[in-house]
Amino acid sequence: MNPFIRIRAIAAxxxxxxxxxxxxxxxxxxxxLIQLLLFGYAINTNVRHLPVGVVDxxxxxLSRVLVQTIGATQVVRFTQQxxxxxxxxxxxxxxxxxxVLIIPSDVSQRLVxxxxxxxxxxxxxxxETSRPVAQWLVDGSDTIVxxxxxxxxxxxxxxxxxxxxxRKTPTFEVTLLYNPEQRTVVNIVPGLAAxxxxxxxxxxTSAAIVRERERGNMxxxxxxxxxxxxxxxxxxxxxxxxxxIQVAIILGLGKLLFNVPINGxxxxxxxxxxxxxxASLTLGLIISTIAKNQLQSMQMTIFVLLPSILLxxxxxxxxxxxxxxxxxxxxxxxxxxxxLIRGVVLKDVEVINMAGDMYWLALFxxxxxxxxxxxxxxxLD
Amino acid sequence: MSHTTPEYAIKAxxxxxxxxxxxxxxxxxxxxxxxxxxxxxxxxxxxxxxxxRMLTGLLKPSAGKVHVLGFSLPEDAExxxxxxxxxxxxxxxxxxxxxxxxxKFIASIYGLTARQQxxxxxxxLSIYGLQAKSKQLAGSMSGGQRQRLSLAAATLHKPELLxxxxxxxxxxxxNRREFWEQLFDLSDQGTSILVSTHYMDEAERCHKxxxxxxxxxxxxxxxxxxxQQMGASVVEISSDELRQLKQTLTxxxxxxxxxxxxxxxRVLVKDSVTDPIGFLSPHVSTNAEDQLSLVRPSLEDVxxxxxxxxxxxx
Numbered sequence: 001m002n003p004f005i006r007i008r009a010i011a012a013x014x015x016x017x018x019x020x021x022x023x024x025x026x027x028x029x030x031x032x033l034i035q036l037l038l039f040g041y042a043i044n045t046n047v048r049h050l051p052v053g054v055v056d057x058x059x060x061x062l063s064r065v066l067v068q069t070i071g072a073t074q075v076v077r078f079t080q081q082x083x084x085x086x087x088x089x090x091x092x093x094x095x096x097x098x099x100v101l102i103i104p105s106d107v108s109q110r111l112v113x114x115x116x117x118x119x120x121x122x123x124x125x126x127x128e129t130s131r132p133v134a135q136w137l138v139d140g141s142d143t144i145v146x147x148x149x150x151x152x153x154x155x156x157x158x159x160x161x162x163x164x165x166x167r168k169t170p171t172f173e174v175t176l177l178y179n180p181e182q183r184t185v186v187n188i189v190p191g192l193a194a195x196x197x198x199x200x201x202x203x204x205t206s207a208a209i210v211r212e213r214e215r216g217n218m219x220x221x222x223x224x225x226x227x228x229x230x231x232x233x234x235x236x237x238x239x240x241x242x243x244x245i246q247v248a249i250i251l252g253l254g255k256l257l258f259n260v261p262i263n264g265x266x267x268x269x270x271x272x273x274x275x276x277x278x279a280s281l282t283l284g285l286i287i288s289t290i291a292k293n294q295l296q297s298m299q300m301t302i303f304v305l306l307p308s309i310l311l312x313x314x315x316x317x318x319x320x321x322x323x324x325x326x327x328x329x330x331x332x333x334x335x336x337x338x339x340l341i342r343g344v345v346l347k348d349v350e351v352i353n354m355a356g357d358m359y360w361l362a363l364f365x366x367x368x369x370x371x372x373x374x375x376x377x378x379x380l381d
Numbered sequence: 382m383s384h385t386t387p388e389y390a391i392k393a394x395x396x397x398x399x400x401x402x403x404x405x406x407x408x409x410x411x412x413x414x415x416x417x418x419x420x421x422x423x424x425x426x427x428x429x430x431x432x433x434r435m436l437t438g439l440l441k442p443s444a445g446k447v448h449v450l451g452f453s454l455p456e457d458a459e460x461x462x463x464x465x466x467x468x469x470x471x472x473x474x475x476x477x478x479x480x481x482x483x484x485k486f487i488a489s490i491y492g493l494t495a496r497q498q499x500x501x502x503x504x505x506l507s508i509y510g511l512q513a514k515s516k517q518l519a520g521s522m523s524g525g526q527r528q529r530l531s532l533a534a535a536t537l538h539k540p541e542l543l544x545x546x547x548x549x550x551x552x553x554x555x556n557r558r559e560f561w562e563q564l565f566d567l568s569d570q571g572t573s574i575l576v577s578t579h580y581m582d583e584a585e586r587c588h589k590x591x592x593x594x595x596x597x598x599x600x601x602x603x604x605x606x607x608x609q610q611m612g613a614s615v616v617e618i619s620s621d622e623l624r625q626l627k628q629t630l631t632x633x634x635x636x637x638x639x640x641x642x643x644x645x646x647r648v649l650v651k652d653s654v655t656d657p658i659g660f661l662s663p664h665v666s667t668n669a670e671d672q673l674s675l676v677r678p679s680l681e682d683v684x685x686x687x688x689x690x691x692x693x694x695x
Contacts, residue, residue, distance in 0.1 A: 002492060009489030013478065020477045020518075220473035220534075223437060224490045225462040378458070380439045 003230050010226070010234025014208075018238065024204075028242050032196050032249045039192055040258050044184045047148040053080035053097040055088050057105040066103065066134065066157075073155065075148055092139050099138040099149050107133060111157065133157065178346045186261075189254035190341045191314040193247050197273075198280055198308045198334045199301075201243055205284030206297040208235045209376065214293055219380065228373040236281040243277035244270075251345065264344035268351050272344055275361035276337035282368025283333065289375040308334035336360050389448075390415045390542050390573035391436055396445035398431050398596075405431040406596040408445070413575055413589075415541075418568050420587030421577035422684065428596035429577035430470060433546050436575070437467050450542055463491070466540035468531045470547045476520030480511055480530055483519055484537065491538040505533040509563070525556035532560070536567065543567065545576040549583065561586055581681045592687055599687040608678045613637055613686050614657045615679075618646045618665060619672045629664055638685050649682055 018025055056063050071078055080097055082088040088100040104110065110133045140146045179186045212218045221231070251269075254260040262269075283304065291297035309315065311325060312334040318326065329335045336357035343349035351358055391413035398406040406428040413419040421429045434440040436449055438458025447454040452461045474483045484505065488498040506512045509529040514522060519530060528548060535543060545564075549557045561583065568574055576587065584590050584604070591601040600607055620626055623646050627639045630648055637649040650657040658673045665673065 005489050005492060009486055012489075013475070013482075013486050016482060017475065017477050215476070216469075216471045216473050217475060218473075219439065219469045219471075220467075222439060223462065223465075223467040224487070225459070225492070226490050378439075379441065379455075380434060381441055 003227065006226055006230045007234040007237065010231060011237040014235060015238045028200070028245065029249065031200055032193075032246045033253070035196055036189070036192055036250050036253050037257070039188060040185050040254065043188050045144060046182065046184060047144055048074050049077045050075065050098045050145060050148060051079045051096075052076040053082050053088055053091055053100045054078055054103065055082045055085060055100060056103045058103050058107040060108060062108050062111065063103045066107070067101070069157070070101065070152065070155070073152065075152060088137060092137060095139075098142075098145050099136050102135045102137060104134065110134075114157065185254075185258045186346065187342070189250065189258060189260040190345045191312075191338055192254075193250040193273075193341055194276070194312065194334050194337045195309050195314055196246060196250060197243055197277060197337075199305055200246060201239060201277055201280035202284040202287065202301050202304060203298075204239050204242070205236060205281045206287040206291065206301045207294050208285065209288035210291050210294050210297045222378040222380070228376040228378065229369065231376065232282075232285055232369055232372050235285065236278065239281055240274065240277050243280075244273065247273050260345075262345050263348040264346075265348070265350070268349075269341070269344045272337065272340040272351050272358065272361075275358060275365065276333055276340070279333040279337075279361045279364040279368065282365050282372060285372040286368055286375070289372050304332075308332050311335065313338045330360075333361055333364055388415065389413060390417075390450060391419075391575065392448045393436065394446045396432070396435060396447060397443050398428075398435060398440060399443040404596055406435070406442075409596075409598050411591065411598075413573065415573050416568065416571050417588040418564060418574045418576060418586070420584045420590035421575070421593055422579070422581070422584040422590050422680075423577075423593035424579055427593040429593060430546055431596075432593075433467075433544050433575070433577060437465060437544055438462075463538065464540055465542045465544065466535035466538070467544045468535040468546065468548055470550065472519075472527050472531060472551075474519050474527075474531060474534055477518060479516050479518055480506075480522075481515040483530065484534060487534045487537050493538070501537060505537060509533045524551035525553065528552050528556070528560065529563075532563065536572075540572065542573045543575070545574065547577055547579070549578065549580065557583070581679070581684065585680045592684055594688040600683065604680055604683075607683045608680065611678055611683050611686050612652045613649045613678070613682065614652065614654070615676050615682050616648045616650060616657050616661055617642075617674055617676050618648060618661070619644060620646065620665060626665060630661070633664070635660065640685075647676075647682075649686060 054067055056067075067078055070076060076099070078101075080091060082091060082100065085102070088102070091097050092100060110131050113131070114133055136149050136152070138146050138149045176182065212221055247269075251260075251262055255262055284301070287297055287300045287304070291300060307328065311321065311329040312318075312332055313329070314334070318329060318335065321329065340351060340354055340357050340361075343354055344351065389412050391411060393409060393411040396406060396409040396411065397404060409428075409432060411432075421432065423429055431440065435442050435454070436447060438449075438454050438461060441455050449461055450464055452458075454461070475486070478486065481502070484502045485498060488502060493501060506515055509532065511526065511529060511533065514526060519527060522530070528551065532545075532548070535545075549560055552560065557580075564574060564576070576583070578584055587604065589601065589603050590607070592599045592607075600610075602610070618626065623641050623644070627641060627646055630636050630639045630646075635651050635654050637651060639646055639648045641647075648657075648661065650660065654660045658675060661673055
């Protein structure tokens with residue numbers, strides 16, 4: 001008997017059931033659409049307009065100009081004035097402001113002696129001359145916020161004195177490839193494709209076998225001559241197309257709304273995406289053969305989903321993680337696809353040059369199908 | 382084992398199944414002849430479904446041997462699949478597919494080509510009177526319609542042996558009669574059928590039946606044989622004071638059971654009593670209208686006698 005007839009029958013049945021389930025059917029389009037809009041606009045690691053306060057012990061014209069100059073960088077926005085340090089610290093603790101600028105009473109002396117201003121030529125190692133102009137107290141618990149304020153450390157101050165600055169020669173020249181404008185959204189959109197696919201693909205199939213059991217169809221299904229592997233393949237085939245539609249929505253809208261370039265070859269992109277979709281679907285199938293009901297399958301999906309978001313390199317650089325976490329991340333299909341899709345979409349890499357990631361996804365799919373088929377018993381005991 | 386042509390569709394020896402500490406089926410011997418309708422009669426929880434699941438290869442027996450259509454189970458379960466049909470107790474087709482979609486799905490799974498499918502499905506829709514409903518979702522149909530759809534699906538691939546697990550439990554009497562007509566048609570065409578039920582009238586229609594209780598086979602044979610070999614006589618008594626009379630009679634050791642049927646009391650008396658009427662008369666009040674008569678036993682009497690549940694019944 002022809003296994004393709006049976007696989008097609010199961011795939012057709014899944015599609016029909018999906019079509020009748022209006023809510024789920026809508027989710028196929030709505031999940032990528034809304035999440036892309038939301039995260040594309042919302043996630044930004046370039047921090048701007050942080051609310052900060054000032055404690056001005058100098059109360060001079062210079063201190064006011066200093067505050068204005070800092071405000072002009074748009075990194076911070078001065079919203080509060082405090083008269084003393086304890087008040088300022090309390091304001092940071094209560095999250096009224098993220099940082100406080102403390103301007104000492106001798107700010108003008110400090111400024112004129114500051115080496116960056118270049119009034120005289122005293123040695124910069126001199127404790128007297130290397131005193132900073134003012135001090136920032138920062139809520140350092142959020143490292144991104146702290147980093148933004150730290151970026152102000154080397155801020156040029158010469159405009160205050162209307163004098164040419166001491167030219168500083170950078171140690172390194174830095175050229176930013178692929179995302180020269182440093183827009184976060186360029187990195188987020190392809191990554192979002194990986195996260196959304198992980199979520200929807202695993203979710204769809206993790207319920208696949210469990211649902212047959214819960215609705216009482218299993219007893220009929222296992223009395224038929226259908227083979228486990230045919231059932232598994234038939235269950236994932238429809239979702240391959242759905243996954244492809246979702247990627248198209250995300251990357252298409254990403255280009256349209258956020259101007260995220262698609263530099264790579266579409267065939268290369270399709271190849272990598274196809275492998276990732278099948279890997280995620282088989283992961284869902286394995287969950288489905290373990291879970292006893294749909295609630296359990298949902299819990300297991302989330303168990304896989306969170307590391308796929310947090311460890312895959314979507315939010316935090318892979319290289320920043322300790323070795324052990326990197327090993328865990330390497331087992332997740334999302335980590336490999338994160339590299340592949342960013343590589344193809346942003347850098348126009350050929351997937352053959354990232355063969356390791358491709359092999360892992362292929363291996364994961366085949367291994368997953370085998371495990372799910374073996375775990376699926378055509379018996380009730 | 383090699384596939385020979387056995388005279389029995391089903392042959393089971395000392396079949397047992399344990400779930401944890403409880404024995405669902407105990408040392409069941411079973412011989413089902415080909416081309417016959419064989420019934421399992423018993424109350425809920427007596428092991429009917431468990432037995433059927435073992436005979437279809439869905440459950441592994443804890444002990445015992447099973448041969449179905451010459452295949453030994455559970456090893457050859459996969460080879461058996463194409464030759465048996467199974468209608469589950471609960472509706473197990475897809476509620477969110479239409480009648481036609483369900484049948485097409487089953488047909489493809491059994492490997493029918495498009496042309497065969499079309500022909501066979503049209504045939505089944507007409508046999509089971511579902512043409513008008515073919516575009517309706519299975520979940521929105523009545524119990525009787527769903528049962529006919531289930532039977533159509535179970536017989537789609539023309540199985541030699543059909544298992545029906547309480548097929549009429551969600552169906553009204555009118556539909557039950559029709560359903561049995563359809564079973565006899567199938568039987569006429571040579572299909573062997575094993576059907577479980579807890580209705581006496583249905584059991585009486587079977588060629589042969591086994592009475593199950595607590596996973597143990599209490600009796601088997603054709604309905605007539607069972608009634609003849611019951612080991613008890615049945616006396617019906619008409620009286621005004623039946624409730625009182627029932628109390629008195631059930632306390633006698635020779636009386637197996639007494640059950641009220643409207644204005645009559647149906648009393649089962651052990652065979653050891655040679656003259657049941659003479660034996661019962663003294664206990665019945667001397668009222669002139671009271672009558673005692675020996676009647677033909679029914680299957681329910683057989684059931685009560687051999688399951689021993691009669692005395693506890695009200």
